[in-house]
Amino acid sequence: MEILNASIQFDFPVQTDDGRAASFAGHLYRARGRRRGILQILVHGVTYDHRYWDAGRINGKDYSYAGYMTERGYDILAIDLPGTGASSRPDGDAVCFDYVASALADAVTQVRKSLGGNDLVALVGHSMGTYLLVHTQARWPVADFLVSTGTGYSSADLPSPHGPGTREKALLEPYSTFSTEDRARVFYYPPATDPEVIAYDNATLRTSIPRQIWKDSIRYRADPQEAGLMDVKCPVLIQLGEYDPVLPGRFLDAERRQWPLDTTVVTDQVEGVGHSLNLHRDPERGWSSIDRFLRN
Numbered sequence: 001m002e003i004l005n006a007s008i009q010f011d012f013p014v015q016t017d018d019g020r021a022a023s024f025a026g027h028l029y030r031a032r033g034r035r036r037g038i039l040q041i042l043v044h045g046v047t048y049d050h051r052y053w054d055a056g057r058i059n060g061k062d063y064s065y066a067g068y069m070t071e072r073g074y075d076i077l078a079i080d081l082p083g084t085g086a087s088s089r090p091d092g093d094a095v096c097f098d099y100v101a102s103a104l105a106d107a108v109t110q111v112r113k114s115l116g117g118n119d120l121v122a123l124v125g126h127s128m129g130t131y132l133l134v135h136t137q138a139r140w141p142v143a144d145f146l147v148s149t150g151t152g153y154s155s156a157d158l159p160s161p162h163g164p165g166t167r168e169k170a171l172l173e174p175y176s177t178f179s180t181e182d183r184a185r186v187f188y189y190p191p192a193t194d195p196e197v198i199a200y201d202n203a204t205l206r207t208s209i210p211r212q213i214w215k216d217s218i219r220y221r222a223d224p225q226e227a228g229l230m231d232v233k234c235p236v237l238i239q240l241g242e243y244d245p246v247l248p249g250r251f252l253d254a255e256r257r258q259w260p261l262d263t264t265v266v267t268d269q270v271e272g273v274g275h276s277l278n279l280h281r282d283p284e285r286g287w288s289s290i291d292r293f294l295r296n
Helices: 067-070 095-117 129-137 151-156 168-172 180-187 196-206 210-223 249-256 284-295
Strands: 006-013 025-029 036-042 056-058 063-066 075-080 120-126 145-149 235-240 265-270
Touching: 006 095, 025 067, 025 095, 036 067, 036 095, 036 129, 056 067, 063 067, 067 075, 067 284, 075 095, 095 129, 095 210, 120 129, 120 151, 129 145, 129 210, 145 284, 151 210, 151 249, 180 196, 235 249, 235 284, 249 265, 265 284
Parallel strands: 036 075, 036 120, 120 145, 145 235, 235 265
Antiparallel strands: 006 025, 025 075, 056 063
């Protein structure tokens, strides 16, 4: 595995219930060549950190969303949520959606100002990261676009692809994750995946997350009104993998109906892939759709 893209790390403070100092990391990837004037904020889901967006080259294939987008002129800030990656490790019950979303809104404002040259901001989330970004934009509207990948509010009505009790058992621990076997089964569509990518993901990218953040995501997913969908006014792209057991692409119409009719919502099914869209073969298919959405 080869890492191709250099980033600069920033650390942003985040409030905790126990009053102890905590922070989360943001990894800045600067646009290469002519800048497009759009800063993308990337937030990962459960069991990942920012490397979901920058997994590097495996068997000669580049799996870096960050690299793809910086080549097309975007500045990128990829977040490590509290307790993951290079972020500090607060108590698993001491940091919640409100605290992280508020701190993230401040971070977006700070980075946008310090970089200069970015007139627009796009929030891009994968899985649980989407729920956090909706929470952020509904309460502290800092973005001009919102991109949701690999999940949606319709998934609350479906049986868990992880099986009965699996998530509940994981949440008994202050820092929660899924087993390697479960991740391989739920996150990937095998016909469209290099087995070495799955092995690398489980050996290197897999991590745990403070359970209160995960619990909050479950709560807001189940209640779109409380989540704030009615308060998100910017254009939205919803991207689902055709074979994603969390929320398959065939639910795109149902997911569109979760949003207000007067909100501009574009839906996109990436054919032949599963949940971890960035880590399937030919991830550029999904990436190019996001690029077109932001350019248009």
